[in-house]
Structures are given as C-alpha cells and as structure tokens.
Amino acid sequence: MTDNEIYEDRLRADPTVGEMQVDDRSALRRVAGLSTELTDVTEVEYRQLRLERVVLVGVWTEGSAEQAEASMTELAALAETAGSEVLEGLVQRRDRPDAATYIGSGKAAELREVVLATGADTVICDGELTPAQLTALEKIVQVKVIDRTALILDIFAQHATSREGKAQVSLAQMEYMLPRLRGWGESMSRQAGGRAGSNGGVGLRGPGETKIETDRRRIRERMAKLRREIKEMKTARDVKREKRLGSGIASIAIVGYTNAGKSSLLNALTGAGVLVQDALFATLDPTTRRAELPDGREVVFTDTVGFVRHLPTQLVEAFRSTLEEVADADLLLHVVDGSDPLPAEQIKAVREVIADVLRDSSRRPASDGRSARAAPAELLVVNKTDAVDDTALTHLRALLPDAEFVSAYTGDGLDKLQARLADVVGGLDVEVSVLLPYTRGDLVARIHTDGMIVDSSHDEEGTRIRARVPVALAAVLADYAHG
Numbered sequence: 328m329t330d331n332e333i334y335e336d337r338l339r340a341d342p343t344v345g346e347m348q349v350d351d352r353s354a355l356r357r358v359a360g361l362s363t364e365l366t367d368v369t370e371v372e373y374r375q376l377r378l379e380r381v382v383l384v385g386v387w388t389e390g391s392a393e394q395a396e397a398s399m400t401e402l403a404a405l406a407e408t409a410g411s412e413v414l415e416g417l418v419q420r421r422d423r424p425d426a427a428t429y430i431g432s433g434k435a436a437e438l439r440e441v442v443l444a445t446g447a448d449t450v451i452c453d454g455e456l457t458p459a460q461l462t463a464l465e466k467i468v469q470v471k472v473i474d475r476t477a478l479i480l481d482i483f484a485q486h487a488t489s490r491e492g493k494a495q496v497s498l499a500q501m502e503y504m505l506p507r508l509r510g511w512g513e514s515m516s517r518q519a520g521g522r523a524g525s526n527g528g529v530g531l532r533g534p535g536e537t538k539i540e541t542d543r544r545r546i547r548e549r550m551a552k553l554r555r556e557i558k559e560m561k562t563a564r565d566v567k568r569e570k571r572l573g574s575g576i577a578s579i580a581i582v583g584y585t586n587a588g589k590s591s592l593l594n595a596l597t598g599a600g601v602l603v604q605d606a607l608f609a610t611l612d613p614t615t616r617r618a619e620l621p622d623g624r625e626v627v628f629t630d631t632v633g634f635v636r637h638l639p640t641q642l643v644e645a646f647r648s649t650l651e652e653v654a655d656a657d658l659l660l661h662v663v664d665g666s667d668p669l670p671a672e673q674i675k676a677v678r679e680v681i682a683d684v685l686r687d688s689s690r691r692p693a694s695d696g697r698s699a700r701a702a703p704a705e706l707l708v709v710n711k712t713d714a715v716d717d718t719a720l721t722h723l724r725a726l727l728p729d730a731e732f733v734s735a736y737t738g739d740g741l742d743k744l745q746a747r748l749a750d751v752v753g754g755l756d757v758e759v760s761v762l763l764p765y766t767r768g769d770l771v772a773r774i775h776t777d778g779m780i781v782d783s784s785h786d787e788e789g790t791r792i793r794a795r796v797p798v799a800l801a802a803v804l805a806d807y808a809h810g
Contacts, residue, residue, distance in 0.1 A: 353371060361415045381406050382441055382697040385453030386424045397669050400638065402453045402475060404586075405635075409482050414445040418453075428463045429456055435467040438615055442468050451478055455637070458507045476503060476639040483642065488573040491560045498553040499641040501546050508543055576617070577626045577797045580653045580703070582681065583662035584673040585633030588616075588710040591735035592662055593630045596745070624777065629656065636676045644681065650684045657755055657798060658748075659705045665723055665732070666714040674707070706731065708744060741805045756795040762809035764789040770807070773800060 331473055383402050387395035397419055404411045417438065424429040429452055430438065449471045450464070456474040465472045466738075480500050487493045581589045597616040614630040629652050643650070653659065661677065663670050685702055699748065707730035724732065731747055733740035756778065765771050770789055774780060778796030786789070791809065 339514045357453060370431065379411045379449045380414055380445070380447045381411045381451050382414055382438070382445060382447040383451050383453065384430060384438060385416075386419045386430060387420045388423055394669065394672065397672070398453055401636070402451065403780050405475070405478050405482065406451055409478055409485065411449070411451075414442055414447050414758065424454060424460075427460065427548055428462075428467065429454070429460045429673075432467065435464055439468045447586070451475070455639070460625065475602050476635060476641070479635065479639055479642065491557065494553050494556050494560070496642075498550060498557065499639065499644070501550050501553070502641045502644070503639065505543060505546050505550075508539060513701060539644050574714055576799065577624070577657045577755065578629065578655065578799070579626055579658045579660055579748070579752075580629045580631055580656035580711050581660045581662060582631050583633060583675060584664060584667075584677055585635050587633065587662045587664040587667075587673070589633065589662045590630055592660075592733070593628055595630055595735040595738065595741055621745050622749045622753070624749065624752060626748070626752060628660075634677045634680045636672065638676075638680055643680065649764065650680075653681060653684050653703070656703045658751060660748075661705050661707050663707060663709045663727070663730070664711055664721070665709040666711045670709070670723065671726065702753065704755065706747065708733060708749045710735055711741060752797075756797055758793065758795050759801050759804050760791075760793045760809055761804050761807040762791050763804075763807050767807070770804065774804075 354413060381385060383399060383406065385395065385399050392657060399418055403416060406413050419430050419434055421431075426434045426444055438450065441447075447470060448475075450468055452474045453473065454474060455476045456464070456472075461472055461474070469774065483496045483530070484500060485494045486767075578759050581593055583589050593614065593616065597618040616628050617625060618628055631652055659681070660774055661674070661800070662788065663673055667673055707727055709727060709730050709732045711734060711759050712720060713734040720732070723730075731740060731744045733744050735741075758781070767789075771792070773793050774796055777800055778794045780792060780794045782793040796804065
C-alpha cells in the first residue's frame with residue numbers, strides 16, 4: 328500500500344475522538360481498525376503456519392484519547408513489522424498500570440475471553456512489564472505475553488545484518504531477558520543430588536546449580552563476551568570516524584522517528600541506493616555517503632537508526648557507539664513524517680533520545696582522543712508531503728515554520744533543501760588565520776576546496792592565509808594558527 332493510500336484510509340476513518348464516558352473509563356474498549364487479519368482463506372491458512380496471531384492491550388494513563396490510540400496504532404505497526412497478525416486491540420483507562428497484572432485481574436480475565444474468541448496465541452502489552460507482571464498475566468490469559476520492549480528487540484534482531492549490529496542486539500536482548508528468565512513447571516528448579524549440590528566447596532558452580540541459575544550464569548558470560556567484542560568494534564569505528572572528522576568535510580547525521588523516510592531522503596540526496604522499506608526499524612546499521620552541495624562544498628551524510636517513543640534503554644545502551652555518529656555530527660537533519668497524525672510527538676521522542684546521547688558524549692573520557700565538540704545544530708525536514716493534503720500541510724507549516732518540506736518519493740522540495748543545507752553548513756564555518764609551511768601544500772588545497780579564502784600572502788616562512796573553513800578543518804589547522 329502506498330503512502331497516499333494509507334493517508335486516504337486515515338481520512339476515511341472518523342477523525343474525531345470523543346471523550347470517554349466516566350463509567351467507561353475503567354473498562355477495556357476495542358480500538359477500531361487495528362486488525363490485519365486476511366479475508367482470503369487460503370492465504371490465512373498459509374500465514375497461520377508462520378505468523379503469530381496477537382491481541383494488543385494498552386493502558387491509557389495520560390494524554391488525550393487521540394494520543395492513546397496513536398500509541399496503539401504504532402504498536403500494531405510494530406507487531407506487523409515483527410511478522411505478526413493483529414486480531415484485536417484493547418485499551419484501558421487507568422490512573423496507573425496495575426502493579427500485579429498491568430490491567431487488573433478482572434480485566435485480565437476479560438482479556439482471556441478475547442484471546443479465546445479470536446484464537447490468539449500471544450498478547451502484546453503497550454508498555455514495559457516487570458517480570459512479576461509478565462508471569463501473573465500469562466497465568467491468567469494462558470498464552471504467551473510480551474511487552475513493547477521485547478517486541479522492539481525482536482524487530483531489531485530480525486533486521487540486524489552487520490556483525491556489530493547483531494552483537495549490539497544480542498546484548499540488548501540478554502540484558503532485557505536476564506531478570507525475566509523463568510521456567511515452566513519444576514524443570515528449572517531441580518538440583519543435582521549429592522555433595523555437588525552442597526553449599527560451598529568444589530561443585531558449587533557446576534551441577535549443583537538449578538537449571539535457571541545455570542542459564543543465568545551462561546547469559547552473563549555471553550554478555551561479558553559480547554561487551555568485549557563491541558568494545559573492539561567500537562575502536563575500529565572510532566578510528567574511521569576520527570579519519571572522517573579530520574578530513575575537514577562537514578558531517579550531517581540524518582536522524583528521526585522510525586519509518587519517517589530517512590533512508591529515502593539519503594538516497595534522494597546522494598543516490599546511495601540503501602535499503603528503503605515501508606517498515607519500522609528497516610535501517611539499523613549506519614550508512615555514510617559523500618555528496619556535493621549546490622555551492623560545490625562536499626559534505627558527508629550518515630543515515631542512523633530510527634527512534635521511537637519509549638525506545639528501550641537496553642537498545643540505547645547497546646547502540647551507544649553507533650549513536651555517537653549523532654554526537655560527532657556538525658548538523659542533524661531531523662526528518663519528520665508529515666503524514667503522521669501526531670508529528671509533534673515524534674519530534675519530542677527523537678529529541679529526548681538525542682539529548683541523552685549528547686549528555687553521554689559530553690562525559691566521554693579524554694582517553695578517547697577526541698576533543699569536546701559543541702552540540703550539533705538541527706534542521707527539521709518534514710518528509711512525505713506527497714501523502715499530506717493541503718489543509719494538513721498548511722497546519723504543519725504553521726506548527727514548524729523553520730522546517731523544510733520535501734517528498735523524497737517525488738523529489739518535491741529537494742532543491743530548496745539542498746540550498747538551505749548549503750546556507751546552514753556555510754554558517755557553521757569559523758574564521759582562521761594560519762601560517763602554512765610550503766611543505767603543506769595539501770592543506771592549502773583543502774582550504775581552497777572546502778573553505779573560502781578571505782586573504783592570503785606569501786613570504787619566506789610560508790603561506791599566510793585568513794579564511795573561513797568548516798569546524799573540522801579548523802581543528803586540523805589549529806597547529807598552524809598565526810595571529
């Protein structure tokens with residue numbers, strides 16, 4: 328289904344969301360339009376063999392009804408991306424999630440009836456559940472229960488392709504799974520008999536452990552190994568990044584909500600040919616491409632992993648080295664999905680993650696060999712304008728007056744965006760005054776290529792140049808500064 332068709336379907340749906348009656352606020356209610364169940368019997372039978380059939384359930388604790396339903400719609404999209412078939416969506420109004428079963432024991436019993444009626448084999452909760460909540464809810468509904476965090480981790484596991492990406496996802500999954508490790512029946516609590524199971528002495532860490540303790544120990548050992556591997560890969564990534572930063576070419580990181588069209592925009596600006604898919608978290612591994620702006624200046628674009636509301640902390644930690652591409656950029660190209668019903672919520676979620684990454688970056692030890700860098704500038708880009716009608720577009724322009732509006736699909740607005748990028752990147756330049764020896768003709772050439780010379784002269788000591796150059800090149804020229 329194209330973006331236009333998706334948007335037309337949204338328009339046909341009732342755009343008004345009335346306030347719920349007081350008496351209904353404590354009850355589960357169905358969220359219309361989430362089911363992806365197919366009508367063709369043959370295809371249904373085929374999909375049942377390979378896809379999980381899921382019921383979604385959420386707790387609405389704050390915000391408007393529109394925000395609550397948008398969150399459930401996003402959860403449905405996440406479930407579909409993971410390969411599941413959404414049968415039903417339920418949302419409950421509560422002051423806070425129930426500490427025992429997330430939705431309360433009475434509503435959990437009602438959820439069990441929905442599971443039986445739909446034939447679902449999995450319940451997905453729109454929030455992160457504690458280990459106790461997972462166990463208690465599973466006992467009541469008697470099917471597998473997972474939460475939003477586990478669902479996102481599953482999608483990342485499916486989409487990871489590089490060695491570093493797979494290691495990062497595996498580490499995040501294990502960090503999430505370790506406190507939730509549990510067994511069925513008595514099989515996980517059995518111990519070996521004899522002295523091996525005694526308290527202390529030889530054998531304590533061997534067969535004397537329960538099965539669940541053995542599994543936990545193995546997971547911790549595997550996590551330690553993964554952290555070592557990621558640290559080694561991070562060193563290699565840092566070397567490449569330092570080489571790129573030292574080139575003097577401005578770095579632009581493309582950031583934004585998942586499925587906002589970041590990869591499509593990268594392709595449109597650079598012809599990169601990276602994977603573009605109408606799915607959440609299609610891009611996990613950063614892609615870097617060089618391009619030339621209208622003024623002839625070269626820049627480097629980096630496509631980054633998409634963000635989402637309530638992005639699991641395990642993923643933020645595991646992908647820390649990858650997200651450092653954001654901290655080391657000169658400019659953030661923040662892509663927003665113009666066809667989303669709540670673009671402001673997307674922007675807020677992305678900025679929260681970026682702020683966390685930048686705070687961590689500011690605390691990096693000096694041993695990293697990288698000098699402190701100022702927080703990168705941000706340019707908002709509203710994408711998918713081809714999927715937005717004139718009225719909604721007018722509202723977006725009023726909401727985001729400083730943003731550029733483009734369609735990576737049709738190419739509309741790209742010329743204006745490139746001109747704006749040239750202005751913004753040019754504004755990031757700093758003025759330097761240097762004395763370069765005649766043996767450093769390479770630096771003189773780079774100033775001519777990447778900067779703008781204000782004044783230059785030659786004497787017996789070398790070439791004296793006053794110029795405006797990118798911040799990265801100014802750092803390279805710092806050793807030759809001359810008053």
